[in-house]
Amino acid sequence: xxxxxxxxxxxxxxxxxxxxxxxxxxxxxxxxxxxxxxxxxxxxxxxxxxxxxxxxxxxxxxxxxxxxxxxxxxxxxxxxxxxxxxxxxxxxxxxxxxxxxxxxxxxxxxxxxxxxxxxxxxxxxxxxxxxxxxxxxxxxxxxxxxxxxxxxxxxxxxxxxxxxxxxxxxxxxxxxxxxxxxxxxxxxxxxxxxxxxxxxxxxxxxxxxxxxxxxxxxxxxxxxxxxxxxxxxxxxxxxxxxxxxxxxxxxxxxxxxxxxxxxxxxxxxxxxxxxxxxxxxxxxxxxxxxxxxxxxxxxxxxxxxxxxxxxxxxxxxxxxxxxxxxxxxxxxxxxxxxxxxxxxxxxxxxxxxxxxxxxxxxxxxxxxxxxxxxxxxxxxxxxxxxxxxxxxxxxxxxxxxxxxxxxxxxxxxxxxxxxxxxxxxxxx
Amino acid sequence: xxxxxxxxxxxxxxxxxxxxxxxxxxxxxxxxxxxxxxxxxxxxxxxxxxxxxxxxxxxxxxxxxxxxxxxxxxxxxxxxxxxxxxxxxxxxxxxxxxxxxxxxxxxxxxxxxxxxxxxxxxxxxxxxxxxxxxxxxxxxxxxxxxxxxxxxxxxxxxxxxxxxxxxxxxxxxxxxxxxxxxxxxxxxxxxxxxxxxxxxxxxxxxxxxxxxxxxxxxxxxxxxxxxxxxxxxxxxxxxxxxxxxxxxxxxxx
Numbered sequence: 001x002x003x004x005x006x007x008x009x010x011x012x013x014x015x016x017x018x019x020x021x022x023x024x025x026x027x028x029x030x031x032x033x034x035x036x037x038x039x040x041x042x043x044x045x046x047x048x049x050x051x052x053x054x055x056x057x058x059x060x061x062x063x064x065x066x067x068x069x070x071x072x073x074x075x076x077x078x079x080x081x082x083x084x085x086x087x088x089x090x091x092x093x094x095x096x097x098x099x100x101x102x103x104x105x106x107x108x109x110x111x112x113x114x115x116x117x118x119x120x121x122x123x124x125x126x127x128x129x130x131x132x133x134x135x136x137x138x139x140x141x142x143x144x145x146x147x148x149x150x151x152x153x154x155x156x157x158x159x160x161x162x163x164x165x166x167x168x169x170x171x172x173x174x175x176x177x178x179x180x181x182x183x184x185x186x187x188x189x190x191x192x193x194x195x196x197x198x199x200x201x202x203x204x205x206x207x208x209x210x211x212x213x214x215x216x217x218x219x220x221x222x223x224x225x226x227x228x229x230x231x232x233x234x235x236x237x238x239x240x241x242x243x244x245x246x247x248x249x250x251x252x253x254x255x256x257x258x259x260x261x262x263x264x265x266x267x268x269x270x271x272x273x274x275x276x277x278x279x280x281x282x283x284x285x286x287x288x289x290x291x292x293x294x295x296x297x298x299x300x301x302x303x304x305x306x307x308x309x310x311x312x313x314x315x316x317x318x319x320x321x322x323x324x325x326x327x328x329x330x331x332x333x334x335x336x337x338x339x340x341x342x343x344x345x346x347x348x349x350x351x352x353x354x355x356x357x358x359x360x361x362x363x364x365x366x367x368x369x370x371x372x373x374x375x376x377x378x379x380x381x382x383x384x385x386x387x388x389x390x391x392x393x394x395x396x397x398x399x400x401x402x403x404x405x406x407x408x409x410x411x412x413x414x415x416x417x418x419x420x421x422x423x424x425x426x427x428x
Numbered sequence: 429x430x431x432x433x434x435x436x437x438x439x440x441x442x443x444x445x446x447x448x449x450x451x452x453x454x455x456x457x458x459x460x461x462x463x464x465x466x467x468x469x470x471x472x473x474x475x476x477x478x479x480x481x482x483x484x485x486x487x488x489x490x491x492x493x494x495x496x497x498x499x500x501x502x503x504x505x506x507x508x509x510x511x512x513x514x515x516x517x518x519x520x521x522x523x524x525x526x527x528x529x530x531x532x533x534x535x536x537x538x539x540x541x542x543x544x545x546x547x548x549x550x551x552x553x554x555x556x557x558x559x560x561x562x563x564x565x566x567x568x569x570x571x572x573x574x575x576x577x578x579x580x581x582x583x584x585x586x587x588x589x590x591x592x593x594x595x596x597x598x599x600x601x602x603x604x605x606x607x608x609x610x611x612x613x614x615x616x617x618x619x620x621x622x623x624x625x626x627x628x629x630x631x632x633x634x635x636x637x638x639x640x641x642x643x644x645x646x647x648x649x650x651x652x653x654x655x656x657x658x659x660x661x662x663x664x665x666x667x668x669x670x671x672x673x674x675x676x677x678x679x680x681x
Contacts, residue, residue, distance in 0.1 A: 199546050201539035208531045211520040217502040218480065218512055220535030220593060229541055 022278075023192060030184040034177055043176045047248045049288040050187040051241050052268065056280035057194050058237035059265045064274030065198055066230040067210030068123070069131045071262050072138020073238060078257035079114050079141070080107030080239025082152060084246035088160035100165040100173050101182050104243030111239020115232045123227040126213065130227075138262055145254035157253030160246070173247070183244050190237050195277055197233055206230045267309050273319025282320045300365060304358065335420035342413040346406050353402030355380070360395035431494030433458040433597050433627040434479070434510075439488035441471075441478055441651075448474050450651035451488065456644075458493075458596070461628040463642035465635075467671070471651045472631040473515055476601050480512045481505045492597065507535065511595035515602045515631075517582045521575030525566055525585060528574050530557040532589035557592075564588040564618060580611040584618060591622045598623055600630040604637050616640060639663075647671070 030050075034043060055077055062068040084107040091098050122133040145152035152158065162179075163172045171178055197203045205226045208216045213223035246252060255261065264287075272283020287305070294301040316323050330336050359379045366377045367386040375387040384391040432455040441449040448471045456462045464472050477483045479490050481502040490497045492510050500508075520528050530547065533556055539545065547553060561567045564584045569577060574585055583603060591598055603619060604612045616637055619628070632638050638645060639659050646656040647668050655665045662668055 196546065197543055199548060200543040201534045201545065201547055202541045202543045204527065204531055204547055205534060205541075207523055207527070208520050211522050212518060214482075214502075215514075215518045215520065215589075216531075218506055218518075219532045219589065220503050220506040222501065222503045225541060229543065233543070 023188070026191075027188055030188065034180055040176050043180050044248075045288060045292045047176070047180055047183050047244075048292070049285055050183045051244045051248065052265075052284035052288055053187055053281050054190045054237060054244065055241040055265055056269045056272065056284045057191055057277075058234045058241065059269045060274055060277075060280045061194060061197070061206075061230055061234040061237070063266070063269055064279070065203065065210065066126075066206040066227055068126050068134075068227060068231065069266075070134040071131055071259065071266070072134040072136075072141075073234070073265055074259075074261035075138050075141045075257055076111040076115055076235040076238035077242040077245065077261075078252065079242065080104075080111035081242030081246045081252045081256055082158060083107060083110040083239075084243040085158045085160040085250070085252050086151070088162060088164070088246065088250075089158075091166075092161055092164035097166045099168040100162055100247065101168055101185070103165070103247060104186050104240045107243025107246065108236045108240040111242060112232055112236040114239075115235020119228045119231040119235070123231050124224050126209075126223075126227060135259075138257075138259055142254060142257045142259065145257055152254065152257075153252075155254065157251055157256075159251040162247050162250055179248055183248065186240060186244055190240055191281070194233075194237055198277060202226060202229045267305075271309055271312050271319055273321030273323075273325075275318050276321040276325060279319050279321035282324075286320065298362060300361065303361070330417075330420040333420070338416055338420045339413075342409065342416045345409040346413045349402040349405040349409070353399045353406060356395045356399035356402060360392070360399065363391055363395065431491070432456055433460070433493060434629065435489075435491045435494075436479070437489040437491070439475070439478060439490060440486045441474055441483065442486045447486075448651050449478060449485075452648070452651070452653055454646060454653060454656065456627060456629060458627055459625060461623065461641055461643045462630070463638045463645045464629065464631050464648055465633070465638055465645060466648035470648045472648055473601055475648065476512065476599055476631060480510065480599065506593065506595065509595045510597040510599065511590050511593055512599035513586045513590040513601055513603060515605060517579075517586055519574045519582060519585055519589065522573055524571050525574050525577065526557055526561065526570045528585060528589055529560050529592055530554070532592040533557055533560075536593040536595075560588050560592050563622060565614075580607055580614065583607070583611075583615060587615070587618060587622065591626070595626075597627045597629070600628070600632075602631055602633060604632065604634050612637060 033046060037043070037046065055073075058076075059070070059073050062070050062073065084103050087098070087103060087106055090096055118133075118137050122130055122137065146154055163174055165173075173179055173182065198206075205216060205221050206229075208219070209221070209223045209226045216223050216226065242252075242256070245256065268283040268287045269280045270283070271287060272281065273279030290301060290305050290308075294304065298304075312319060318325070327336065327339075330339060362379050363377070363384070363386055367375075370377070370386075375385050377384060377386060379391070434454075434456045436452050436454040439449055439452040440447065452475060464475065466472055474483070478485045479497075481497065481500055481504070492505070492508055495508060497505055497508075520531065523531070530553060533553060534540075534547070537550075537553055537556070539547075539553075558567070558570075561570055564587065566577075566581060566585060566588070569581060574582065577585065587600065587603060590600070600619065604615050607615065612634060619630075619641060628641075630641070632641075642659060644656065645659050645662040646653050647662060647665075648654075649671045654671060655662055655668045657665070
């Protein structure tokens, strides 16, 4: 039935409601968020999140869309950011009438400029060759940061003052909230442009080249040039993210170019899911939350993020977006409610089990690293004494019991899952 | 006199010291259906790879409509009007069937590397892709990922994306390999349908297919063409019978 409707329906050339809806919701969400989370620190976190979203989406233009694994994408964001801080300073020194909201565009152009140069030799091959060149170039430019001090500012980096630009409708961007709306505008615009890019001929061919570069060549497209254009576009949007970073933090240092950030963006993008356009957005949100909120709770947050990443790679190669989209067939078939009970029966004990293990790790870490004689600590809002054996037994015991329950209930979930995804599902 | 659709002149290829293609001369006229047959290891697929620029040749010359193909990359050769399929199915497995066909249309429809047009906005492109799906009988599979299709359907899709770009010289490398009888019949009909008024060059093992489709047959043995001609001439040629065909025909019965 759906087949016939699809064939007879005249495909609209304009923008349909179903296409625009996610974007409208996202826009409204961005507008409302500062009214929900009003504190300055929350707004700073949201700014960071938005910048990471652009950066991750730009990274996914390489990894997810065009099949290029880059270990040096931070360079394009960094160079765009450094350039923007310099421009900010020029604006201040020479009173150039440049309104601040236009600044990220220059970051984008410099990211693009660097990508056109590096891409000219790095995109000849995908796979290992590309990954190694990206790693080398990343290291090279990161090393330059302490050599070319005039541009990168050496160890202390380059700082600027965003408020010195031409006032934008009377706004001088003194407050974090003003910056928030500036960044929100750019995140919407960049995400939309990146989405549209994936729908253009070169964006479509990027997918083709990712899947099968040789076949693409026999269809008249040079795999290398298709990769090159994707690479340049990714550099452009990374540069925009860098410009926004410069505006938000007013300082860039060698860290913004380094391998650590390049690795982090790979992790974020993969965590969110490379197979769907919105995957990196989820990854950026989740990762920024973990990085900011979880790091306040525990020193070991990177261990948990690392474990989450490994678990994602091993069990859900589609990332968080893949996990979400896995449920679409069941929902379409109207069988989603079948899954609720088995989910509760497996996921709740699993979650408690994981929390119990993390509690155990926290206690272990504390007992090894606390000053001698300090045995009082707080885990999950409970005051405990690490010298007593009780908290050790409770956490281990709870974890074992919970995982046993999970294991016992898991087959039911699997069975229900198959039933929910079968065409004649619920009735059988 | 018009130039041959494809002309090979003393084509050679060595891998290290081993010479695989040992001076092949062949001229294929426009509109001809030409089959290349020969025992396993004769160099048929290598010959295809040399013509289409997948491998560089070690000597000799390939011309397409009179234009020398020396030093051209596969994508350039494709743009000159030569398109090929592969012995091992070579499609875009993660993309939908429709996307596969649409991508194969992009260059010939003049989209090149544009990033300022939306592919979905072009009704012309969508219609052309749907027309090809109709032609290769895959309309019902339109939105499935190509990787989940059955083997025969994937082969049909491969032929679809090979001819979608509007090339006038089509090269098919064992289009019916590994297929059942009914699937073979389906593919043969398909090939006949989609290569009308085009030049077809194919490598094929199935003698039924070869004698059913081809206007001319060349027999390649150890990197050399030992006979070229009409099917009945090739069948009657004692050299061919000795080298290859007799054994193959006996196998069939």
